[in-house]
Amino acid sequence: MLKIxxxxxxxxxxxxxxxxxxxxxxxxxxxxxxMGPNGSGKSTLAKVIAGHPAYEVTxxxxxxxxxxxxxxxxxxxxxxxxxxxxQYPVEVPGVSNSMLIRQAVNAVKKARGEEELDPLEFExxxxxxxxxxEMDEKFLDRSVNxxxxxxxxxxxxILQLAAMNPKLSLLDETDxxxxxxxxxxxxxxxxxxxxxxxxxLLVTHYQRILNYIKPDKVHVLMxxxxxRSGDSSLALxxxxxxxxxxxxxxxxxxxx
Amino acid sequence: MSRLTEAEAVDQAASRKYKYGFKTxxxxxxxxxxxxxxxxxEISKRKNEPEWMLEFRIKAFHHWLTMEEPDWPNVHYKxxxxxxxxxxxxxxxxxxxxxxxxxxxxxxxxxxxxxxPLHEQKMLQNVAVDAVFDSVSVATTFKKKLAEAxxxxxxxxxxxQDHPELVKKYMGSVIPTNDNFFAALNSAVFSDGxxxxxxxxxxxxxxxxTYFRINNQDSGQFERTLIIAEEGAQVSYLEGCTAPMFDTxxxxxxxxxxxxxxxxxxxxxxxxxWYPGDENGVGGIYNFVTKRGICKGNNAKISWTxxxxxxxxxxxxxxxxxxGDNSVGEFYSVALTNDYQQADTGTKMIHLGKNTRxxxxxxxxxxxxxxxxxxxxxKIGKKxxxxxxxxxxxxxxxxxxxxxxxxxxxxxxxxxASVEHEATTSKIGEDQIFYLQQRGLxxxxxxxxxxxxxxxxxxKELPMEFAVEATKLLSIKLEGSVG
Ligand SMILES: Nc1ncnc2c1ncn2[C@@H]1O[C@H](COP(=O)(O)OP(=O)(O)OP(=O)(O)O)[C@@H](O)[C@H]1O
Ligand SMILES: [Mg+2]
Numbered sequence: 001m002l003k004i005x006x007x008x009x010x011x012x013x014x015x016x017x018x019x020x021x022x023x024x025x026x027x028x029x030x031x032x033x034x035m036g037p038n039g040s041g042k043s044t045l046a047k048v049i050a051g052h053p054a055y056e057v058t059x060x061x062x063x064x065x066x067x068x069x070x071x072x073x074x075x076x077x078x079x080x081x082x083x084x085x086x087q088y089p090v091e092v093p094g095v096s097n098s099m100l101i102r103q104a105v106n107a108v109k110k111a112r113g114e115e116e117l118d119p120l121e122f123e124x125x126x127x128x129x130x131x132x133x134e135m136d137e138k139f140l141d142r143s144v145n146x147x148x149x150x151x152x153x154x155x156x157x158i159l160q161l162a163a164m165n166p167k168l169s170l171l172d173e174t175d176x177x178x179x180x181x182x183x184x185x186x187x188x189x190x191x192x193x194x195x196x197x198x199x200x201l202l203v204t205h206y207q208r209i210l211n212y213i214k215p216d217k218v219h220v221l222m223x224x225x226x227x228r229s230g231d232s233s234l235a236l237x238x239x240x241x242x243x244x245x246x247x248x249x250x251x252x253x254x255x256x
Numbered sequence: 257m258s259r260l261t262e263a264e265a266v267d268q269a270a271s272r273k274y275k276y277g278f279k280t281x282x283x284x285x286x287x288x289x290x291x292x293x294x295x296x297x298e299i300s301k302r303k304n305e306p307e308w309m310l311e312f313r314i315k316a317f318h319h320w321l322t323m324e325e326p327d328w329p330n331v332h333y334k335x336x337x338x339x340x341x342x343x344x345x346x347x348x349x350x351x352x353x354x355x356x357x358x359x360x361x362x363x364x365x366x367x368x369x370x371x372x373p374l375h376e377q378k379m380l381q382n383v384a385v386d387a388v389f390d391s392v393s394v395a396t397t398f399k400k401k402l403a404e405a406x407x408x409x410x411x412x413x414x415x416x417q418d419h420p421e422l423v424k425k426y427m428g429s430v431i432p433t434n435d436n437f438f439a440a441l442n443s444a445v446f447s448d449g450x451x452x453x454x455x456x457x458x459x460x461x462x463x464x465x466t467y468f469r470i471n472n473q474d475s476g477q478f479e480r481t482l483i484i485a486e487e488g489a490q491v492s493y494l495e496g497c498t499a500p501m502f503d504t505x506x507x508x509x510x511x512x513x514x515x516x517x518x519x520x521x522x523x524x525x526x527x528x529x530w531y532p533g534d535e536n537g538v539g540g541i542y543n544f545v546t547k548r549g550i551c552k553g554n555n556a557k558i559s560w561t562x563x564x565x566x567x568x569x570x571x572x573x574x575x576x577x578x579x580g581d582n583s584v585g586e587f588y589s590v591a592l593t594n595d596y597q598q599a600d601t602g603t604k605m606i607h608l609g610k611n612t613r614x615x616x617x618x619x620x621x622x623x624x625x626x627x628x629x630x631x632x633x634x635k636i637g638k639k640x641x642x643x644x645x646x647x648x649x650x651x652x653x654x655x656x657x658x659x660x661x662x663x664x665x666x667x668x669x670x671x672x673a674s675v676e677h678e679a680t681t682s683k684i685g686e687d688q689i690f691y692l693q694q695r696g697l698x699x700x701x702x703x704x705x706x707x708x709x710x711x712x713x714x715x716k717e718l719p720m721e722f723a724v725e726a727t728k729l730l731s732i733k734l735e736g737s738v739g
Binding site: 054083143 | 692696697711
């Protein structure tokens, strides 16, 4: 579903590379986790996959369902079924959450040639999704993320994910900032959305979420490179030992 | 590609941006260019006006001769040549019609194109329309139904004939003929406009609406609106404006006066979409307008809502004089400028009575190379104990070549009053747009959503149909301005 080949990227107009040759392949039905120290490039990777204009890809390829998507705008990628749950969800004052989600859902439906939802149909539709993440419907009338607590923002991202039902979901530290109950609810929500047709990439610092959502693969990103990949036991090892042992083992620090 | 289809393509592209830019071909009766006492006498005579009306005009004209065109607004333009303007222009044939069947079908077709069907049966329910074409009111609808409620809604010319005592009493009572350069000019040469009188205790049974259309390239438009709400009366009034595209500038210098007596409530909404000129700043309307209301009685309320998207230059400050105790003044404004448009707009809230309250919500959006200024005055008089004002001025910039400016003035002579002012300036953020694009919205949809969110507090004050129109209008105006 997603194939990344030798991806190099930097901030538009800057010199230093943030991503220095990433290779990654995620197949349908899989869950991958990416872990790594602060500033290693995890969010950058997620944003580059989603097409954020602040970054320039200097080398490599990103294939989504076999198609090279590097020239595509973020909205085209989104309508193809790619979803990014933001580490820092953005506030849009004055725009109600329900308005945004309805437009988002309809944008995807339209792209697929499906019938769009009218406001009434949408009400029923979104009620289901609210249940899934156990969110109060009052959040629908509030401005997108404005004044939401950290945890509420994260939960709202998953509400949007559930509504849009993407093929590939990139979750950037969705677990950070969620309390213990919220983490369980959100994780169960995500699990119920898993299928043989979709795939998830979870960026996280903590092993905890991986107890709920069991990853097929875990990758460690350090200084712009994937320095180690393994199964879910790798996450446990990291939790136990931190990242230092990987640094010496792979000599990444030698060239930084 | 042949020449013709090329021209057509350009035409189409241009009209997508300003879809009201067509001209109606009808015959005009025009006066010679320029202004002198004879022209004014002729206007007055043509309209069969009483002597006092002529005197009002002549007095204003003499004031005007002594006045200078103001240059304190933050706008730059070539001043109009007042000797080249045609001060009276009317579609040929007798102007006022008994029924719509007598109105020139070309004019009716124009209003249909604008989305304002004048045929009553086809009209939006509960909106009575007065249509002013160039200088002359061509049709007022729903007159009978309004009359049954005791509401008078007609052209100002008719009001001068049929209700002279009301016009004489109130015209110029809020905006004196010598108030400012453009008001004086209007007072001298105004040709038509709307008049509305809602008697004591009457709640106007429908929205009233005027559509102004400038069609003639060389005529100025000087309309005059007067609305009076007696004790306990209520009325909501809508005003819309469009004009064809010309590569010269047309002057629009209107005067609007509102009078609210005890417990009366007047709500005045404008969606202004005069032709703004092309993307190089050629042509467009000079919109120099004086609008003011007075809360004459206690507990009266006047509310201005405006969505200003058109005109090359806008110079306008809808204001409220809060004379009655406990009276309320409101100003909700969205001003959008793009390309080379310039707007200097805001309000004045003059607190004279006790416990008077005013709210100012101003949202300025600048794109292209435009300049957008908010200018406001909150004045608290000596006797205005407990007066309160709350102002919010938010500016949003799109791109890096435009400007946003705020000039808030506060003059308080009463220390029991409270005045609060908040101002913010923001840029449409790349991250906001990216977030929405990530949700499948294309860039234009994303921007339009952000802008509508930004303007929400103002749009919610507009009547439903107008809010929808305003939302669409802003999107059209901003097409292609980000990125
Ligand atoms: N738009 C930007 N402008 C400048 N520097 C940037 C930008 N985006 C990322 N960087 C830099 O690139 C590096 C990687 O950042 P990124 O946000 O991808 O890290 P991360 O792995 O997600 O970290 P964290 O775990 O703290 O979220 C950091 O040093 C960051 O400062
Ligand atoms: Mg991050």
